[in-house]
Amino acid sequence: MNLPPLIQSFVLHFGEMGSRWGINRTVGQIYALLYVSPEPLNADQIVESLGISRSNVSMSLRELQAWNLVLLKHLPDDRRDFFTTPDDVWQILRTLAEERKKREVDPTLSVLREILMQKPASDAERHAQVRMGEMHSLIERLTTWYEDVKQLETDRLATLLTLGAKVTKLLEAKDKIVSLGRSKRMSEKD
């Protein structure tokens, strides 16, 4: 591996994290490298920087493309493929959430739904279904929230995050506000 020390630490860390996720070490490293590079890199530059085989780079880039985490670019008068990550970190976050949902959450929901359709043949199965039902509705709740929130533009999403739990306090106030607004309009009493 042939990288400036500061970048190398980052790349190595993402390699580690990669293996802690489903994604593997090389994929993590390539992603990290592209993420911090000022311009797009081609496969040979990645080979050079990370000291891994050309074929490994090819396969890992495919994987990153499958995850939609990487963009393919072309320079004029150069037929090689160059790769980058999107500039906007919020966009990256969205992509990550979307892909993980697609791979992990959706299949789980569909398995649960399918099982919940079946008729239990014993007490054990009956109890299991109840538990699966609880899990199912929790996950549904979370995904509904996610589907809702993911539509927000970045700065609204940022606001929502900054607000955090304070929202519930706002909520408590909501009823009052509503009635206040009403009463205000009606009689201005206090």
Added chain:
Amino acid sequence: MNLPPLIQSFVLHFGEMGSRWGINRTVGQIYALLYVSPEPLNADQIVESLGISRSNVSMSLRELQAWNLVLLKHLPDDRRDFFTTPDDVWQILRTLAEERKKREVDPTLSVLREILMQKPASDAERHAQVRMGEMHSLIERLTTWYEDVKQLETDRLATLLTLGAKVTKLLEAKDKIVSLGRSKRMSEKD
């Protein structure tokens, strides 16, 4: 494997998902089995149900305990260990979030912070630091939100989820509300 079909599907699916996460197949299966069991199970019952070795069960249970995903119980006049999962799915969700944060997010934040402290020795490093800075502040934002929201009691959290993006609409109203409150207190003018 020796389980009612409906439960078996669930267990197998969690095995799959387990390997898609960092957690492995057996760990996933054991967790699923405990999750749907009406009462706590001991190691031999797990061996029996899943058809795996006693030592594998022992190691996997350790792992689940390390994740805080499993509770150890003792029955009167029985010195064997029995295991369950918490009843409350929301609690399970919290534990999962907490553990993943601890293992994935916190170390990443600390690596990023450390790198950001260093002086860049080139343009490449300078640019890399900017990118890492963006990533760092995004992650910080998310964790701050998480730290905030995780304090909420379950039903408030549920409310917040149900509200979802509608919160931002409430937000637009916020300024009005605030100024309304202020003006109301001050002079009641309109």
Added chain:
DNA sequence: TCGTTATTTCAGTAATTACTGAAATAACTG
């Protein structure tokens, strides 16, 4: 068309991770 360059595929191998069985330890009981 042929030669050149870029990329992918894939069989074989290396590396890692998961699992087992046997032995060790621990925690009790009579």
Added chain:
DNA sequence: CAGTTATTTCAGTAATTACTGAAATAACGA
């Protein structure tokens, strides 16, 4: 204490996953 039962440890092996190098394919340009 010796005997019994429960649990853990760990060296060895099995299974899986990651990676490589060589060959195939693809996409040009002359």
